[in-house]
Amino acid sequence: MVSRVIPVESFDLVIFGATGDLAKRKIFPGLFRRFLAGQMPKKSQVVGAARSSLSQKTFNDLVENSIKSFTEINFRDNDLKNFLLCLNYIQIDANGSKGWNELKTALRPKIIRAFYFSVSPSLFGSLAERLHKHEITTENSRIVLEKPFGRNLKTSKQLNAILAEHFTEEQIYRIDHYLGKETVQNLMAIRFGNMLFEPLWNAQYVDHIQITVSETVGVGGRGEYYDHSGAMRDMVQNHLMQLLCLIAMEPPARFEPDSVRDEKLKVIRALDPVAPHHIVRGQYGSGVDHPDYRTGVNNKNSKTESFVALKVNISNYRWAGVPFYLRTGKRLKARKSEIAVIFKEKPHSIFGPEAGNHQNALIIRLQPDEGITMDVTIKEPGPGGMRLIDVPLDMTFSETLGIEENAVPDAYERLIMDVIRGNQTLFMRGDEVEAAWAWTDPIINGWVDRNDVPKPYDSGSSGPQDSLTLLEREGRKWREIP
Ligand code: BG6
Numbered sequence: 001m002v003s004r005v006i007p008v009e010s011f012d013l014v015i016f017g018a019t020g021d022l023a024k025r026k027i028f029p030g031l032f033r034r035f036l037a038g039q040m041p042k043k044s045q046v047v048g049a050a051r052s053s054l055s056q057k058t059f060n061d062l063v064e065n066s067i068k069s070f071t072e073i074n075f076r077d078n079d080l081k082n083f084l085l086c087l088n089y090i091q092i093d094a095n096g097s098k099g100w101n102e103l104k105t106a107l108r109p110k111i112i113r114a115f116y117f118s119v120s121p122s123l124f125g126s127l128a129e130r131l132h133k134h135e136i137t138t139e140n141s142r143i144v145l146e147k148p149f150g151r152n153l154k155t156s157k158q159l160n161a162i163l164a165e166h167f168t169e170e171q172i173y174r175i176d177h178y179l180g181k182e183t184v185q186n187l188m189a190i191r192f193g194n195m196l197f198e199p200l201w202n203a204q205y206v207d208h209i210q211i212t213v214s215e216t217v218g219v220g221g222r223g224e225y226y227d228h229s230g231a232m233r234d235m236v237q238n239h240l241m242q243l244l245c246l247i248a249m250e251p252p253a254r255f256e257p258d259s260v261r262d263e264k265l266k267v268i269r270a271l272d273p274v275a276p277h278h279i280v281r282g283q284y285g286s287g288v289d290h291p292d293y294r295t296g297v298n299n300k301n302s303k304t305e306s307f308v309a310l311k312v313n314i315s316n317y318r319w320a321g322v323p324f325y326l327r328t329g330k331r332l333k334a335r336k337s338e339i340a341v342i343f344k345e346k347p348h349s350i351f352g353p354e355a356g357n358h359q360n361a362l363i364i365r366l367q368p369d370e371g372i373t374m375d376v377t378i379k380e381p382g383p384g385g386m387r388l389i390d391v392p393l394d395m396t397f398s399e400t401l402g403i404e405e406n407a408v409p410d411a412y413e414r415l416i417m418d419v420i421r422g423n424q425t426l427f428m429r430g431d432e433v434e435a436a437w438a439w440t441d442p443i444i445n446g447w448v449d450r451n452d453v454p455k456p457y458d459s460g461s462s463g464p465q466d467s468l469t470l471l472e473r474e475g476r477k478w479r480e481i482p
Contacts, residue, residue: 008420010043017118018048024066030413049092059089100134113141125162132166144173153437160430178239179426180411183370210340213328223297230304235328257424268435270316280467282307284331287459305454309467331459337366371396
């Protein structure tokens with residue numbers, strides 16, 4: 001498989017929070033990979049901006065180390081040297097006046113300017129205001145933001161309002177890195193690039209849909225942030241919501257930013273409120289090499305969930321009556337993200353009741369081992385009558401397409417290049433984020449009002465027993481987390 005690299009125009013990219021974790025783990029290694037691929041023009045400039053007073057040499061060393069630690073491909077020293085020539089470091093005070101004039105002078109006229117706010121959301125407002133006050137933004141400028149976009153509807157509205165004072169919606173790129181994943185985009189290709197699936201993609205043929213994002217990691221060093229958020233805010237309100245939208249939305253007229261985002265928004269607005277008995281929350285216990293959740297976040301009374309499973313209904317013409325079961329959690333049995341579309345039983349079996357129940361299923365594996373599997377029913381070979389078995393038609397993308405390991409751009413690489421190209425298709429619009437909070441708020445407020453305490457679950461398990469019951473009482477079953 002030959003990938004097609006279309007170089008973007010040269011740009012000036014300013015990374016606020018350039019010494020932070022995200023910049024080290026994702027942004028610099030991602031830019032370097034695009035540089036190696038020939039997509040990032042050599043004349044581009046990457047300005048690292050942060051609070052610390054660093055010499056250019058110290059900053060370059062920091063970037064070099066991050067690239068060596070987090071770029072999982074081989075490269076020549078000379079390429080790294082050339083990439084480092086694009087770097088510039090400016091010490092900047094996000095809440096004061098230091099550094100802003102230097103930044104203004106460093107940026108070149110008539111070139112795309114992108115400002116990546118890789119900082120705490122509490123600084124978004126000050127950064128936006130200062131960029132404006134110092135006349136650093138031009139018509140050709142955009143800003144890139146990381147979640148969380150507020151903690152609830154009220155704060156997300158406030159944040160959007162602050163940004164709107166200085167930037168148009170077309171200049172604001174809200175990252176949900178799940179949208180940058182190759183296989184997540186493939187959801188749209190599978191649905192809208194094939195004639196086969198779309199006619200069956202509705203309540204007449206689909207029994208239910210399962211969306212699982214399971215992780216083996218715990219909260220790690222992010223205890224304080226996580227305990228303040230929980231799985232609902234950290235994963236469901238954004239990543240799982242985006243997956244749900246892509247699976248459930250109507251075909252957009254075109255693969256263009258607002259056509260796609262309009263359709264996603266309609267799905268979010270059609271979500272029913274979730275009844276308390278359709279939600280299960282959990283908190284992980286200790287494992288051989290890690291403490292339990294509460295010890296990990298240093299809060300022995302924490303009522304924050306590290307697991308959540310819920311049944312969601314979409315009240316629209318296509319999906320009325322089809323449950324969508326969502327689950328995500330940390331310290332589970334395996335790292336696995338997949339979407340399973342389980343089709344209904346046939347209206348009549350010509351093979352009689354002894355042939356058993358057989359439901360077709362389409363499984364879209366998002367990570368790891370990206371691919372699709374279709375469970376189809378066939379005759380079990382050999383004598384003994386018409387015995388039916390379900391077998392998988394399995395396609396693993398890397399094998400079928402001959403993709404070498406690490407050849408596919410990481411989500412951040414793709415998204416940063418889209419920012420430079422000015423393509424917002426894979427970014428969240430302000431109204432989408434607000435609609436997602438409007439649906440999430442009553443769920444979280446309900447937990448607070450009821451003083452809800454998450455159920456404990458064993459590390460390395462599939463989550464609390466109650467999450468299995470959520471489906472079993474409706475005659476259904478979660479797919480195994482292998
Ligand atoms: C982040 C969450 O947005 O996504 C983390 O804050 C989570 O808690 C991560 O671990 C999962 O992303 P990925 O790409 O590893 O599936």
